[in-house]
Amino acid sequence: MMRLRSRLARAVAVGAALALALPLAACGGDDAGGEADQIRILVYGDATNKVETQIVDTFNKTSKVKAVLDTIPGADYQTKLQTIINTNQAPDVFFNWGGGSIAPFVKANLLLPLDDMIAKDPGLKENFLPSVFNSAVVDGKAYGIPMRGTQPVMLFYNKKVLADAGLTPPKTWDELLNAVNVLKAKKITPIALGGGDKWPTQMWYQYLYDRVAGPELFRSALGGDKSVWESAESRRALELMRQLTDAGAFGTNFDSVKWTDQGSPTLLSTGKAGFELMGSWAYSTHQDSKPEFAKNDLGWTAFPSIPGGKGDPRNVAGNTNNFYSVLKKTKHPEAVAEFLKLMYSDEFVQAQLGIGNLPTTVNTEKFLDTAGNPEYSKFQFDMVKQAPSFQLSWDQAYPPAATTTIHQAVQQYTNGRMDADGFIKAMQSLQAG
Amino acid sequence: MAATTLAPRTTTGERWAVRRPGGGVTLARPGFAWALPATLFFAFFAIVPLVLVVVLSVTSWAGIGDVEYVGLANWRRLADDPVMIDSLWLSVLLTALGVAVQTPLSLLIGVWAAGQQRNRAVLSAIFFLPLLLSATAVSVLWRALLDPNFGVPGQARWLFGDGNLFGSRTGAIAVLVLVGSWQYIPFHSLIYQGAARAIPAVLYQAAEIDGAGRWHQFWHVTLPQLRNAMITSLVIMVVGGLTTFETVLILTQGGPGTDTTITAYYMYQQAFRSFDFGAGAAIALLLVVVATVISLIMVRVSGYDKMRSTLEGL
Numbered sequence: 021m022m023r024l025r026s027r028l029a030r031a032v033a034v035g036a037a038l039a040l041a042l043p044l045a046a047c048g049g050d051d052a053g054g055e056a057d058q059i060r061i062l063v064y065g066d067a068t069n070k071v072e073t074q075i076v077d078t079f080n081k082t083s084k085v086k087a088v089l090d091t092i093p094g095a096d097y098q099t100k101l102q103t104i105i106n107t108n109q110a111p112d113v114f115f116n117w118g119g120g121s122i123a124p125f126v127k128a129n130l131l132l133p134l135d136d137m138i139a140k141d142p143g144l145k146e147n148f149l150p151s152v153f154n155s156a157v158v159d160g161k162a163y164g165i166p167m168r169g170t171q172p173v174m175l176f177y178n179k180k181v182l183a184d185a186g187l188t189p190p191k192t193w194d195e196l197l198n199a200v201n202v203l204k205a206k207k208i209t210p211i212a213l214g215g216g217d218k219w220p221t222q223m224w225y226q227y228l229y230d231r232v233a234g235p236e237l238f239r240s241a242l243g244g245d246k247s248v249w250e251s252a253e254s255r256r257a258l259e260l261m262r263q264l265t266d267a268g269a270f271g272t273n274f275d276s277v278k279w280t281d282q283g284s285p286t287l288l289s290t291g292k293a294g295f296e297l298m299g300s301w302a303y304s305t306h307q308d309s310k311p312e313f314a315k316n317d318l319g320w321t322a323f324p325s326i327p328g329g330k331g332d333p334r335n336v337a338g339n340t341n342n343f344y345s346v347l348k349k350t351k352h353p354e355a356v357a358e359f360l361k362l363m364y365s366d367e368f369v370q371a372q373l374g375i376g377n378l379p380t381t382v383n384t385e386k387f388l389d390t391a392g393n394p395e396y397s398k399f400q401f402d403m404v405k406q407a408p409s410f411q412l413s414w415d416q417a418y419p420p421a422a423t424t425t426i427h428q429a430v431q432q433y434t435n436g437r438m439d440a441d442g443f444i445k446a447m448q449s450l451q452a453g
Numbered sequence: 454m455a456a457t458t459l460a461p462r463t464t465t466g467e468r469w470a471v472r473r474p475g476g477g478v479t480l481a482r483p484g485f486a487w488a489l490p491a492t493l494f495f496a497f498f499a500i501v502p503l504v505l506v507v508v509l510s511v512t513s514w515a516g517i518g519d520v521e522y523v524g525l526a527n528w529r530r531l532a533d534d535p536v537m538i539d540s541l542w543l544s545v546l547l548t549a550l551g552v553a554v555q556t557p558l559s560l561l562i563g564v565w566a567a568g569q570q571r572n573r574a575v576l577s578a579i580f581f582l583p584l585l586l587s588a589t590a591v592s593v594l595w596r597a598l599l600d601p602n603f604g605v606p607g608q609a610r611w612l613f614g615d616g617n618l619f620g621s622r623t624g625a626i627a628v629l630v631l632v633g634s635w636q637y638i639p640f641h642s643l644i645y646q647g648a649a650r651a652i653p654a655v656l657y658q659a660a661e662i663d664g665a666g667r668w669h670q671f672w673h674v675t676l677p678q679l680r681n682a683m684i685t686s687l688v689i690m691v692v693g694g695l696t697t698f699e700t701v702l703i704l705t706q707g708g709p710g711t712d713t714t715i716t717a718y719y720m721y722q723q724a725f726r727s728f729d730f731g732a733g734a735a736i737a738l739l740l741v742v743v744a745t746v747i748s749l750i751m752v753r754v755s756g757y758d759k760m761r762s763t764l765e766g767l
Binding site: 273 | 596600606615618620
């Protein structure tokens with residue numbers, strides 16, 4: 021009996037040791053950074069990967085250090101990035117949204133400031149539109165090179181619905197309110213809103229705050245001055261939003277409507293709604309699902325101006341662009357610099373325009389005629405080029421930790437469950453950078 | 454141990470039989486080595502992570518940078534967090550509603566499916582389908598079906614009004630209960646079907662001789678015989694209900710506001726959306742404790758741990 025027992029004990033000990041050793045072995049085995057002569061590039065997995073693959077191939081034709089493209093599909097990108105960025109599986113170069121999406125990495129001292137690269141090749145900065153380039157500048161240092169298309173938010177409308185109601189695209193706030201009343205009287209939802217996704221609701225706040233208070237208010241808030249949320253301008257912006265919801269601009273069931281499951285775009289394309297405030301990707305969404313509508317009846321215009329507002333009516337909000345940032349521990353900074361230079365090459369611009377993206381390089385302008393819809397691309401490009409300020413989407417300007425709070429605040433203020441004081445308090449609870 | 458002696462190994466059936474000094478023969482437990490594979494598996498995938506979660510819950514960690522020891526700060530924050538307290542209550546409410554809706558329906562369907570009616574096999578097979586779909590697919594499907602303008606509510610205004618199901622707490626909870634039930638009733642029906650099939654026919658014959666009708670047969674024979682199956686099903690429902698996640702993630706994202714932020718979703722939100730792994734770990738631990746306590750109480754109260762046979766005396 022005793023002998024049996026001790027054999028058992030030994031078996032257990034061996035088993036336990038094995039169990040402990042296993043995870044260590046698993047961690048040690050997959051050392052992606054170990055390859056001596058390659059740089060790993062991590063991007064958000066979607067249709068644009070076509071262009072990224074093409075650019076990587078171009079780079080590999082001439083470079084001794086080879087680039088390898090990895091993709092992480094869809095919505096999990098930020099989560100997965102955050103979990104690998106401090107491990108030896110971290111890439112050398114990675115896709116991001118600039119602003120708050122990289123601020124935590126800068127703070128953790130993981131990213132390479134690109135100022136030295138720019139000093140060697142000023143083109144890495146000069147070839148990009150400044151309002152876009154600046155949204156990946158953190159604490160005065162450049163950390164990102166624009167690498168996809170810009171996605172300004174615009175007011176889209178159904179030309180037929182507006183024409184039938186005798187309306188023209190609104191240029192001012194009062195014209196917008198008037199359009200809301202006219203459409204509502206005709207039993208049409210004036211403005212489609214994918215409130216279930218929450219970020220479409222946030223777009224209204226971004227523009228209202230920018231038009232009423234100018235970009236400075238949000239910049240101060242992001243810089244840590246929480247008192248600006250209590251300012252008269254902040255309250256004025258909230259009042260305007262309340263004016264809109266009280267007028268029934270979004271109907272009553274917007275919390276159950278989503279952009280992401282085609283709910284709100286279909287409202288617009290079927291003429292059940294007159295307007296929708298949305299990022300520039302709306303065009304390709306409509307083109308995919310209803311090409312006839314995109315071609316004939318889809319209209320777009322800038323966000324209306326607000327009388328007495330401090331913000332320049334030419335200001336734009338949305339996703340400035342996506343960026344490539346570089347890890348500090350990359351072994352091949354020179355090769356990375358060469359790779360980044362391709363982001364303002366003619367080949368890159370043409371490839372992006374070919375799939376409907378709008379790059380933000382200065383040479384984009386001369387290729388605009390080759391875009392799928394030159395009229396649309398030119399409108400957007402001019403809008404971004406002329407904008408004195410391009411407000412990065414709030415949930416991307418703040419670090420990812422703030423997203424939930426911002427989204428809940430805009431949803432609850434819009435559906436009336438939260439008053440102005442509640443909204444202000446929620447925004448003041450955010451931790452910047 | 455000294456008092457027991459190993460019985461002579463005559464047949465495999467008596468291999469573990471132990472003769473007690475008193476004279477009765479009971480079954481001894483096989484050696485621990487038999488449980489080793491399962492124990493190691495459990496240790497590696499349950500105990501080790503659980504210990505790590507305990508450690509993580511007293512730290513502050515954003516997924517990058519250093520793990521910082523913060524003592525009970527996460528716990529104190531949670532104790533003052535209205536969303537946290539609300540989320541526990543919501544988890545319990547959703548679970549209770551799930552049990553209340555699913556149990557009677559699965560019981561009836563299960564007992565019906567155990568019979569010999571015509572078309573029973575075909576209908577059972579159709580009814581079984583939702584179980585073959587992943588919870589994610591089911592949620593995506595229902596989200597589209599319940600679109601206020603282009604889904605069912607858009608066609609049935611008399612019932613749904615403006616169709617703003619995801620805009621109120623009641624509506625959102627109703628959707629979660631409905632979708633959960635639609636998906637899991639087939640599974641619980643299966644448990645009841647199997648158990649109902651195992652009820653000896655003699656019991657019904659005896660009941661018939663005693664003059665019991667259908668109702669009385671169900672009430673006095675079927676139900677008592679299904680006791681153990683019912684407890685099994687209840688425990689699975691409660692633990693499953695407390696850890697529901699995908700349906701909330703896809704259907705409501707915890708909204709409107711925080712109205713359907715149940716504990717499991719709140720944990721995900723804190724850890725993987727806000728990158729506050731310390732708080733996420735603390736919530737996870739709390740959920741483990743609550744779920745364990747509730748399961749223990751259920752097992753104790755129901756006598757499941759004794760597992761008395763329902764066939765005693767037959």
